[in-house]
Amino acid sequence: MSQRNYRSAIVGTGGIATAHAEAVAASAGRAGLAAAVDVDLGRAKAFAETWQIPRVHASLTDLLREGEVDLVHLCTPPALHAPLALECLEAGVTVLVEKPPTLSLAEMDALVEAETRSTAHVATVLQHRFGAGALRLRRLADAGELGRPLLATCATQWYRDEAYFAVPWRGTWESEGGGPTMGHGIHQFDLLFSVLGPWREVTAVAARRARAVDTEDVSTALVTFDSGAVATVVNSVVSPRQTSALRFDYERATVEVEHLYGYTDDDWTVTPAPGHEDVASLWNGERSSVPSGHQGWFAAVLDALDRGEAPPVTAGDARRTMEFIAALYRSAFTGERVRSGQITPGDPFASRMDGTGTPWEKVRNQ
Incomplete structure (x- = not known):
């Protein structure tokens, strides 16, 4: 090369x-x-x-x-x-x-x-797809060393005050496209998808709880995957104790990472299931000091x-993540469960992430 x-x-x-x-x-x-x-x-x-x-x-x-x-x-x-x-x-x-x-x-x-x-x-x-821990997790999962993926949790619970949203383009559908689902949690759930593969269905809630913005400031979703795995995804900018956390429960081990804006190997833990203690040695045998990040x-x-x-991340990869965002908002604002591929051209949630409108905007207009 x-x-x-x-x-x-x-x-x-x-x-x-x-x-x-x-x-x-x-x-x-x-x-x-x-x-x-x-x-x-x-x-x-x-x-x-x-x-x-x-x-x-x-x-x-x-x-x-x-x-x-x-x-x-x-x-x-x-x-x-x-x-x-x-x-x-x-x-x-x-x-x-x-x-x-x-x-x-x-x-x-x-x-x-x-x-x-x-x-x-x-x-x-x-960039979080490319840290040493994420690369190792995908290698072990793809090699079948962890068994089937069963359950995952994905949390981006950050804190952004009113001064943060004083920047004119923040907090609006027209200029930012969405709230923490769009601009903050995307890092964590994109990493989730890179590990668990294609998502199948999402049921979600989004709300504006504390910030004077047009978009949501919190959202949560239940997601199913083609593999049969189930995950929860939480996105927030109103959480005083900030964290970015992912947990993957496989048949043979739980693999977790907790960090804020970037991780190293020290932020990952592996807990083998009884009888599968070899998973820890497989993980620890490849340790690296390389952090996640733009480099x-x-x-x-x-x-x-x-x-x-x-x-990487190719347009096709990014489209799957963007489709999930649109599906989360569609589910949150319509009360429906949304399947992958359901949002087609002409759907209001294809052209705008707020689609048919947010509950708080509809209340204000009544």
Whole structure:
């Protein structure tokens, strides 16, 4: 597998852009920062000075016109993800999109379709798939070492105060696409799906309990999988003791991780079922000090590109996660159980995550 040097550009130089710059810097010369883009040119220049980036632009269009970039790291607010990603695909430039990749399932489908017409790829930044613990869990599960998956729990219980939501694009369906289900819990339940495989059905509740926002601030769901496994998924931004926790109960062991914004091997525990103590030795025999984060994800992106493959998380992978989000909201706001594949083009929940409207909005309009 031959390696090359990829010219990266970061579009949107706010807080998350630093994680991308760090990942590029840690790539051992496999990638380099060629440009920074921001509508606030002063902010772009300051970012470029910090990371020794040679060029700055005020728009993605200006960047692509020069034609001297291989990868675009899209770090803008969510409402810009789909249109800017489409612009990259039309220019034949691979785009790496921060979560959530789009505001709706319909926008996600537009990206999937545009990718088929492009020489480039679109991938979503869902970095928790790539930590050493998650990679090991998938290897052991796929090899049958853990037995059948039976039950899982997935909790993203974070705390965001009113000041957090004072940023204009946060807390609205039009600019953020949803609440903690869309923008916070997506990391954990995407990891859940990467381990347990395709989900089949969801029954959910979403509520606005404490924050003055348009979206929900809590949600919970019961999910069944094609394998027969059952899981609960909780998403919150009103929980003072913050945690990100996943637990997988297999026939032969319980595997758990609890962290906040990123994990190491020290955050994982394995509890073998009686008679299956060998599972612990299989787990501990592969220990690693590598944390989850953008660096592991970006290394996987570069590996895939070197092989001539679509980089992870592929558009198809991200679509399954986005479909779950739409299904959770549809179930929560209609009271129905929603199956995979049920939300088709033309469904209100395909075009907007709030679909036919939230209960609290309907009460306000009465």
